[in-house]
Amino acid sequence: MTNEQSALEMRGINKSFAGNTVLAAVNLSARAGEVHALVGENGAGKSTLMKILAGVYQPDAGEILIDGQPVRFTRPSDALGSGVAMIYQELSLAPDLTVAENIFLGREPLSFALLGIVNRREMNLRAGEMLKAHGFKIDPRASIKRLSAADRQLVEITRATVEAKRVLVMDEPTSSLTAHEVEDLFRLIRELKSRRLAIIYISHRLEELDVIADRLTVLRDGHAVYSGAWGEISRPEIIKHMAGRELTEIFPPRLAEKGETRLRITNLTRLGKFRDVTFAVAAGEVIGIAGLAGAGRTELVETIFGAYHADSGEIFLNGSPLHLAQPDLTVARGLGLLTEDRKRTGLCLNQPLATNLTLANLKALMRGWHLDRKRETAAAGEHIAKLHIRPSDPNKTVALMSGGNQQKVLLARWLFAKSDVFLLDEPTRGVDVAARSEIYRAINRLAEAGAAVVMVSSDLPELLGMADRILVMRRGRMVAELDGRNTTQEEVLRHAAVDESEPQAA
């Protein structure tokens, strides 16, 4: 035994589903007290590997060692028993229980152990202390369903830190957190490191890993293609390993000419969400909307799209006013919304790819009463090729596709609808690097073809890389307009950050 013994060792893990090899002889080892970054494109096998570690799936071959001892996890409770805890990307809290009840679910402190009576007071007290120690401002007695997505994520993290004795897996833990909360999280991770925990950290955001990662394993198509200390290879090299090819530029240049105004918003207000928002976007322009979670960005674009009614203010599309905003009318007038939550408001999951892709513009496929299937297959095929959607079978059920490809299908929906104005809400959330650059290229092509693009994003490098202008929202108000090429992350954040003395917008 060496003094460099691994807290976690996965050796030769194989797994296939229905004949498809998802993992092929994957090795992964993480030392106590290190943050081990696990990166790879969507569908590379990261989630499957971690589900094997958490006891959700059983490997077809290979072994797992914790502190050098072989273990077998046949169900999730086995993994927890060995001190392996996981924070899932898809939140897994019970919405009707309180924060404290969720944190202590399955190991509630008892007053009379034999009777199994929960000591609610102590539970709330201990949960409150834990949250406070982590720097999270969350009431332990609040019920989960009343919390924001970011707060739920923080509760999930708190719960996992209680369970994790040896290994903690974090799957995209920052996807719904603001920059400030990310800092809190990183402080917590450093503390966990000092407790000699091995942390497996899955993320698509390489900038983030620069700050926190000690070592790195890259997965591609079910193989571990690289493993080494963080910083040993450069970022482009990492991306090359992930994609299996060179990605010359993540943010490709755009040659778009600014044309006439496509969308103009004046004093748009939805009480309690945003107030007096005014801006305009011209053909060929890409504007970014930055802000912290809860600043009202999603509500703003959904209201422009007509999913919700505004209380006052006006919307002009190509010069003429939109009176009664409803999605069917705005879509017909050339507006498209790529939604933030693709599973809830984007995809018809149990339907084929082609159905999802053509849904917003079926009239282009009609011959009288008859929907022309041949024309549909051809149209779908064209967009599948243009955006490199995988798998390329138009009859594939979209639920079986990876997140990045699902997102491309939704973008293709609005390309096919020939929208003039694209409202893109977090267009690359949970999307891998290769798919991202594909999406960026598609956005550029749209602008070059004379569309106006409004892009809401929490990913600042993305906004800086893509937007001509960046509008910053804070507490429901538009507080700044910055030149996308001459601003910095710090400047955007300074405008976005909330001053506590400031009154709420509505």
Add this chain to the structure above:
Amino acid sequence: MSDWIKRFIPFASLIGLCVIIAVLEPRFLSSGNLASVARQTAVIMVMAMGMTMVMVSGGIDLSVGSMMALAGVTGAFALAGGAPTVVGIATCMAAGAFCGLLNGAAIATLKIPPFIVTLGAMGIYRGIALLVTDGKAVVGLPTKFGYLAEGNLFGILPVPLLIVMIVALAVHFVLSSTRLGRYCYAIGSNVEAARYAGVRVTRCQIIFYLILGTLAGLAGAIEAARLVTGQPTTGEGYELRVIAAVVIGGGSLSGGQGTVVGTIIGALIMGVLANGANLLGISSFTQQIVIGAVIVLAVTFDAYQRRRLDTAGS
């Protein structure tokens, strides 16, 4: 491949069932018996076509049996009053369409779950049918009207079977080859996503219930012709047989799945089971147990399919 299995299993079950019954009781295959299976299942099938559309769109309608009775009674009044046969049938369909429109409007605009709305409607329509007839059958229909249920076209093709074929072709065309049909699957799969894609969800939902009501009215006409009276008590329990036909045929209770061909097979499985059991002298009590078990099996299969989709791609 799984789609293929999903389509094939009900069909294979139907064929297997027919073979077993035919071996045990050769009379099953006589043209007289097969025609009677067709006549007995016609009413269920006509309504099941409309129910397929409603269930694919994520809805359900428990009031079909009541709509059918109310429509049948309404048409019977018209016929007994001397209206020509065609007007009588049209009256039935109009009455059914009106009921369906009310269901659809309540569900789509008031945003009340369809199960609750149509559970209430089931009682309301039945009550109205009983009230206007004072609980008694409407008599005095022209004997010629019976042709709709008992007649044969060219001496061989039972008229109800012809009606089923026309309705099935029409609904199949709507579901597979029109915009409305595509929206039906999209709404059933994810109503919010459909709305965000610009689909006029409210209007579509009302149309689906309207079509189902119209077909329940047509079924009411066939039933009235079969009984040569307008019976306010007819069609009780039919809603479950209609829903079962859709589910056995691969339709999903949670929407987005289901086909006309599947529903026909589902209705035939139940019809053949009942007919075969009668021929073999199995009691109707036992039949209920068997049909119940078949429904549970079909729903289990549906749930299994959905779980497979849920766990995939993660």
